[in-house]
Amino acid sequence: MKKALPFLVVLILLLGFFIGQNFTQKESGITTIIFNNDNKLSQIFDIIDSEYVDKADIDSIIERSIPKVLEELDPHSTYIPKDEVEEMTSDLQSSFSGIGIRFTIQEDTIDISEVIRGGPSEEAGVLAGDRIITINDSLFVGKDVCTNQAAMKKLKGPKGSFVKLGLQRFGEEELVEVKIRRDDIEVKSIETAYLLNGKWGYIMIERFAENTFAEFIKAMIELANQRAQGYIIDLRGNGGGYLGVALEMANQFLGEDEVIVYTEGANIKKEIERANGYGYFQDVPLVILVDETSASASEIMAGTIQDNDRGTVIGRRTFGKGLVQKQINLDDGSMMRLTIARYHTPSGRCIQKPYTKGDGESYAMDLIDRYNRGEFFSQDSIHQNEELIFKTKNGRTVYGGGGIMPDIFVASDTTHVNEYAKDIFTNRLIAQYTLNYCKANRQSMKKHQTYEELVTYLDRQPMLDGLISFARTKDIAPKGNEIAESKEVLTRSIYSNIIYHMLGMMEHIKFVNLKDSTVLKAVEILESGKAFPEIEG
Structure with a gap:
């Protein structure tokens, strides 16, 4: 006799459709689930298991069905299989056990783009530009073998364990073999914080993770000690993270009882988060910088600063991800992130952009649609819903409808990006070219310790000519005046990539910010003394 199916993980997913579950034992925001198994879906699976003509792989059916169920709820409720949980959560943890490298996959091979300073790989002699050919004496190249997920599984492991790598290194005929002892690798949220123009503290926050607030306070204090007169918080490209971290950060800038954010849901009563006045x-x-990839916690931060008229938001309309999600750990080690409420800014705006239940494809295409409509290039292309008008603390008009529209719009800079440059960027040729260049010229460049020194060196090299020749080997050639038109944008991209490979993120961002139109606008606003929005009317 076949045993009755437990289906403890499947039935959880029918939260929006079936009656019979309840939540208990709440600990640290994680929920353990107990539910009534007496429902139609359970009966159906039991019957399939006992009556179906062929032997049915119920577990496999369940795994494939779960995402489809959640797709009917909203775009962000999601199921994470057991073997993907660690990868999905490691970015928001303060550390993980690994070998301390950053890499890309080029031509079906792992290219090491950065060796984290002080980490196990640096200690073992690994160099940026090395290519991983073997892992533990097994070949690890090829389209079917070398994937990001597979690489992470191979390179991560328990602290103190060893992994053996066979490295292809420029100038070496034989593989360079290294044995690396895995150790805790700190996951930083803030790699770039410096004094811009000698008086404005610039901080780029990549994510809202476990350690972000501590990093943020440290950076703010260090910049204050350098006599920073104001601050630029760069949230562009920041897809969010932990709500609590965003609340702690916003609290540093707001007065007592000022609203940071509030949440509401059908099964969740309205909860208002306020500043305690001790910031x-x-x-x-x-000044807060945002763009179309700023989402979730980034939007909460930008929205509360804007609605409380505490600072100026500059850039482009944010993503529009404003759904509160509960992380639910399931008994088999898998995980579900279930939407339980929506975020609202202090003025009442719902951050979440509209979506159609079950139509994940249209939702996923939204940024592309915005690009095609010209939203990234002209403020006039952005449709503001006149029925969703809200007022900030000082009476300024802001609009709902999804995302945070900045106080000052800055278009995406595509100056001098002609068809030739587009082909080069689309095919990622600059990344390949600069990585090869660093491999061949590392010895002559490593003595340069700042971006200024490295730029002086690169100015004496035929960098653009090298890229043009490399592109020709990939059947990409310029036409007419295309080289002259795209010379500046291509050269700066070459330089920024090499600076990143040789000197790391901070020097890279310092160089990029010299010509970054959004950063330049932020400096202009701070210099003019207009960072605090004025009262309307």
Whole structure:
């Protein structure tokens, strides 16, 4: 007799469709689930298991069905299989056990783009530009073998364990073999914080993770000690993370009882988060930078600064991800992230952009649609819903409808990006070219310790000519005046990539910010003393 199917993980997913579950034992935001198994879906699976003509792989059916169930709820409720949980959560943890490298996959091979300073790989002698050919004496190249997920599984492991790599290194005929002892690798949220123009503190926050607030306070204090007169918080490209971290950060800038955010849901009563008045930076000039990839916690941060008229938001309309999600650990080690409420800014705007249940494809295409409509290049292309008008603390008009529209719009800079440059960028030729260049010229460049020194060196090299020749080997050639038109944008991209490979993120961002139109606008606003929005009317 076949045993009755437990289906403890499947039935959980029918939260929006079936009655019979309840939540208990809440600990640290994680929920253990107990539910009534007496429902139609359970009966159906039991019957399939006992009556179907062929032997049915119920577990496999369940795994494939779960995502389809959640797709009917909203775009962000999601199921994470057991073997993907660690990868999905490691970015928001303060550390993980690994070998301390960053890599890309080029031509079906792992290219090491950065060796984390002080990490196990640096200690073992691994160099940026090395290519991983073997892992533990097994070949690890080829389209079917070398994937990001497979590489992470091979390279991560318990602290203290060893992994053996066979490295292809420029100038070496034989593989360079290294044995690396895995150790805790700190996952930083802030790699770039410096004094811009000698008086404006610039901080780029990549994510809202476990350690982000501590990193943020440290960076703010260090910049204050350097006599920063105001701050630029760069949230562009920041897809969010932990709500609590965003609340702690916003609290540093707001006065007592000022609303940071509130949440509402059908099964969740309205909860209002307010500042406690103990923030250290309540009076400093402040600018927040955002773009179309700023999402979730980034939008909460930008929205509360805007609605409280605490600072100026500059850039482009944010993504529009404003759904509160509960992380639910399932008994088999898999995980579900279930939407339980929506985020609203202090003025009442819902951050979440509209979506059609079950139509994940249209939702996924939204940014492309916005690009095609010209939203990234002209503020006039952005449709503001006149029925969703809200007021900030000082009476300024802001609009709902999804995402945060900045106070000052800055178009995406595509100056001098002609068809030739597009082909080069689309095919990622600059990344390949600069990685090869660093491999061949590392010895002559490693003595340069700042981006200024490295730029001086690169100015004496035929860098653009090298790229043009490399592109020709990939059947990409310029026409007419295309080289002259795209010379500046291609050269700066070459330089920024090499600076990143040789000197790391901070020097890379310092160089990029010299010509970054959004950063330049932020400096202009701070210099003019207009970081605090004025009262309307």
